[in-house]
Amino acid sequence: MTEPNERSADPAEPLDRADHVDSVDSATQAFVAHRNLLFTVAYEMLGSAADAEDVLQETWLRWVDVDLGTVREERAYLVRIVTRQALDRLRALGRRKESYVGPWLPEPLLTAPDVAEDIELAESVSMAMLLVLETLTPTERAVFVLREVFDLDYDEIAEAVDKTPNAVRQIAYRARAHVAARRPRGIASPAETQAALQAFQRAVETGELQSLLDVLAPDVVALSDGGGVRHALLHPVVGIDKVARLLAVGWWRRDAERSVELVQINGGPGLLVRVDGEIDGVVAVRVENGYVTGAYHVRNPEKLSRVERETAVTR
Numbered sequence: 001m002t003e004p005n006e007r008s009a010d011p012a013e014p015l016d017r018a019d020h021v022d023s024v025d026s027a028t029q030a031f032v033a034h035r036n037l038l039f040t041v042a043y044e045m046l047g048s049a050a051d052a053e054d055v056l057q058e059t060w061l062r063w064v065d066v067d068l069g070t071v072r073e074e075r076a077y078l079v080r081i082v083t084r085q086a087l088d089r090l091r092a093l094g095r096r097k098e099s100y101v102g103p104w105l106p107e108p109l110l111t112a113p114d115v116a117e118d119i120e121l122a123e124s125v126s127m128a129m130l131l132v133l134e135t136l137t138p139t140e141r142a143v144f145v146l147r148e149v150f151d152l153d154y155d156e157i158a159e160a161v162d163k164t165p166n167a168v169r170q171i172a173y174r175a176r177a178h179v180a181a182r183r184p185r186g187i188a189s190p191a192e193t194q195a196a197l198q199a200f201q202r203a204v205e206t207g208e209l210q211s212l213l214d215v216l217a218p219d220v221v222a223l224s225d226g227g228g229v230r231h232a233l234l235h236p237v238v239g240i241d242k243v244a245r246l247l248a249v250g251w252w253r254r255d256a257e258r259s260v261e262l263v264q265i266n267g268g269p270g271l272l273v274r275v276d277g278e279i280d281g282v283v284a285v286r287v288e289n290g291y292v293t294g295a296y297h298v299r300n301p302e303k304l305s306r307v308e309r310e311t312a313v314t315r
Helices: 013-046 049-063 074-097 113-117 119-125 127-133 138-149 154-161 165-180 190-206 240-250
Strands: 216-225 258-265 268-275 278-288 291-298
Touching: 013 049, 013 074, 013 119, 013 127, 013 138, 049 074, 074 138, 074 154, 113 119, 113 258, 119 127, 119 138, 127 138, 127 165, 127 278, 127 291, 138 154, 138 165, 154 165, 190 258, 190 268, 190 278, 190 291, 216 240, 258 278
Parallel strands: 216 291
Antiparallel strands: 258 268, 268 278, 278 291
16 A cells, blocks of 8 residues: 555656646646736726736636636636636625725726727726726626627626626626716827826926816816825815815825826826825826816825836737
């Protein structure tokens, strides 16, 4: 009888071990090839890079145990795993957000300039769209992201969310209508968005507000997220006069050394604000028909780890 610590004399064992190594290598290659896509799926479902990374880790642990010989299409199989894990995480996040201090905003990402060239991808990861997706149920959000952003067919989505294809079609229809009623009403050109950000930059750096007033919509909404750690708005501020005053006196300490850098945030222009040399926050804006309709200021330190190095997002 072979003792637990003794090596088996079975001559097939080295071959089995080699097969296992080859299988892990193949699984690793497939996972790495699709990693940026999987991260983007998870991030668009969760609005959190940290949680998306956790989902990717869980996806890897399940993927490495899959018999690759039974997998017809690796991309679809991996997307199915990551979607299921993200749905579980999304439901848990909903409970955490109920006790969150002040407005909850998505975790901003520093993205490469070429992301903006893919208009659909850039819109799908924008702060404004991620906030719209927050108003969907978890299943609606998954179906919308997989269908509208990643163009999966209904059968693939049905397997990912454990619904029938007919049910997925109905969910997709409801989600599209819901998003259409809340997404930006007019697509802004890159030049219009850039002009709005430059006006914000001047207002932050100099306190000069006239150029900002020229680009704020009458019903502009400002949100800020400090996570209960840093000073931030506890409620949205609505209206051009209130938002202008907020920018003049409320969002940044005027007695500190402040610098503002134009960067690419979530597929569009954004502002990276440093106070006394340290990152203090990120500002993203929603621009419609040439006017700023939404301003999103993230100051929660736990959400600022992805604004110093680029994060790859892809479809």
